Amino acid sequence: MTPPRTPQIPVVVLAGFLGSGKTTLLNHLLRNREGTRIGVIVNDFGSIEIDAMTVAGQVGSTVSLGNGCLCCAVDASELDIFLETLTRPSARLDVIVIEASGLAEPQELVRMLLASENPHILYGGLVEVVDAAEFDATRERHPELDRHLAVADLVVLNKTDRVGEAERERLLRAVGALSGPAAVITAVHGRIDPELLFDPAMRPDGDERTRQLTFEDLLREEEGDGGHGDHLHAAYESVEFTSDVPMDPRRFIAFLDSRPEGLYRIKGFADFGAGDRDNRYALHAVGRFLRFVPQPWARGEQRLTQLVMIGSGIDAEALRAGLAACRTEPGTDTPDAERAMWGVLRYVQQEPDPVDVREGDVREGADVEEAAAEA
Numbered sequence: 001m002t003p004p005r006t007p008q009i010p011v012v013v014l015a016g017f018l019g020s021g022k023t024t025l026l027n028h029l030l031r032n033r034e035g036t037r038i039g040v041i042v043n044d045f046g047s048i049e050i051d052a053m054t055v056a057g058q059v060g061s062t063v064s065l066g067n068g069c070l071c072c073a074v075d076a077s078e079l080d081i082f083l084e085t086l087t088r089p090s091a092r093l094d095v096i097v098i099e100a101s102g103l104a105e106p107q108e109l110v111r112m113l114l115a116s117e118n119p120h121i122l123y124g125g126l127v128e129v130v131d132a133a134e135f136d137a138t139r140e141r142h143p144e145l146d147r148h149l150a151v152a153d154l155v156v157l158n159k160t161d162r163v164g165e166a167e168r169e170r171l172l173r174a175v176g177a178l179s180g181p182a183a184v185i186t187a188v189h190g191r192i193d194p195e196l197l198f199d200p201a202m203r204p205d206g207d208e209r210t211r212q213l214t215f216e217d218l219l220r221e222e223e224g225d226g227g228h229g230d231h232l233h234a235a236y237e238s239v240e241f242t243s244d245v246p247m248d249p250r251r252f253i254a255f256l257d258s259r260p261e262g263l264y265r266i267k268g269f270a271d272f273g274a275g276d277r278d279n280r281y282a283l284h285a286v287g288r289f290l291r292f293v294p295q296p297w298a299r300g301e302q303r304l305t306q307l308v309m310i311g312s313g314i315d316a317e318a319l320r321a322g323l324a325a326c327r328t329e330p331g332t333d334t335p336d337a338e339r340a341m342w343g344v345l346r347y348v349q350q351e352p353d354p355v356d357v358r359e360g361d362v363r364e365g366a367d368v369e370e371a372a373a374e375a
């Protein structure tokens with residue numbers, strides 16, 4: 001296996017029915033990006049483009065698909081052109097979010113991303129936004145919602161301010177039953193913790209940290225109280241795990257496959273010892289989405305497994321104990337470890353992965369208006 005030589009930018013797909021709150025959530029992400037540079041692809045002309053540019057000050061990083069419906073594009077070349085623009089080194093983006101139109105078939109977008117030959121992107125998961133107040137009515141009118149939920153990696157039950165406590169619980173159960181193992185979180189005005197979707201940027205040159213007061217800072221001041229209403233960290237717990245003993249690939253995958261529902265996000269690096277002496281494995285999980293990226297160990301770098309897990313209602317001690325039980329025992333770090341890596345390699349992006357795409361669900365391309373790129 002050849003680890004990617006160029007840095008890859010995660011691409012997150014944001015889907016949800018008309019009016020569910022996608023744009024609101026996207027704006028929230030842009031306002032709370034903390035220095036992370038977000039590129040946005042929208043296919044709803046005018047709905048976010050201005051916000052994306054003014055709020056995040058990212059002129060040149062937003063692509064609008066005119067009247068075109070991205071999900072219906074007959075071939076992936078148009079999407080590739082947009083991604084090409086956004087992944088240019090000069091854009092210096094850390095993450096790209098594609099806001100699917102309210103009527104999109106999100107799995108088609110996912111299929112196109114996985115099939116993309118752009119070496120600079122890494123599919124980052126499908127987030128489905130659901131309007132809590134309209135859930136039953138939307139399902140009635142659009143039975144395909146069930147299918148969208150079934151392929152989502154993270155479901156955001158939005159507008160919970162519009163329903164009572166009991167109704168919220170009922171909806172959580174109903175959505176959870178349809179979305180299977182995907183994590184379901186509730187939100188008001190799309191205020192989710194951005195770290196659930198992507199890591200904050202760590203810039204070696206520190207240019208974002210020593211920056212001047214930005215538009216976001218001003219916005220936060222404007223919102224009063226330093227924007228504490230948006231402090232989502234209080235709602236989530238974060239658990240860290242570090243080990244200088246390599247992880248057993250089979251046990252680690254079994255641990256990940258059975259991770260608890262409330263664990264929305266895992267990020268970090270794993271050392272698989274004899275499984276792969278040359279690479280550490282960057283791990284990125286959003287909801288039930290999981291991806292490993294092998295990265296060569298730097299010369300002299302201490303070989304550690306370092307993980308951060310974010311969730312709500314999670315049992316920190318049980319998680320740490322579960323991970324501790326995944327460590328290799330002395331003497332088991334044998335040549336068989338390479339075969340044990342097969343389970344991990346299933347989650348390394350090499351080609352379109354049938355685990356992520358359910359072909360039966362994919363809609364064939366339909367007519368599409370000419371899409372326009374304005375980058």
Ligand SMILES: Nc1nc2c(ncn2[C@@H]2O[C@H](COP(=O)(O)OP(=O)(O)OP(=O)(O)O)[C@@H](O)[C@H]2O)c(=O)[nH]1
Binds near residue numbers: 019187
């Ligand atoms: N009460 C309430 N209103 C919300 C919430 N989130 C969004 N809205 C409102 O719902 C409306 C639709 O939100 P958008 O973010 O534009 O929804 P969208 O999914 O981008 O809509 P389309 O682009 O049409 O698919 C707007 O008026 C929002 O202000 C919420 O949590 N509670």
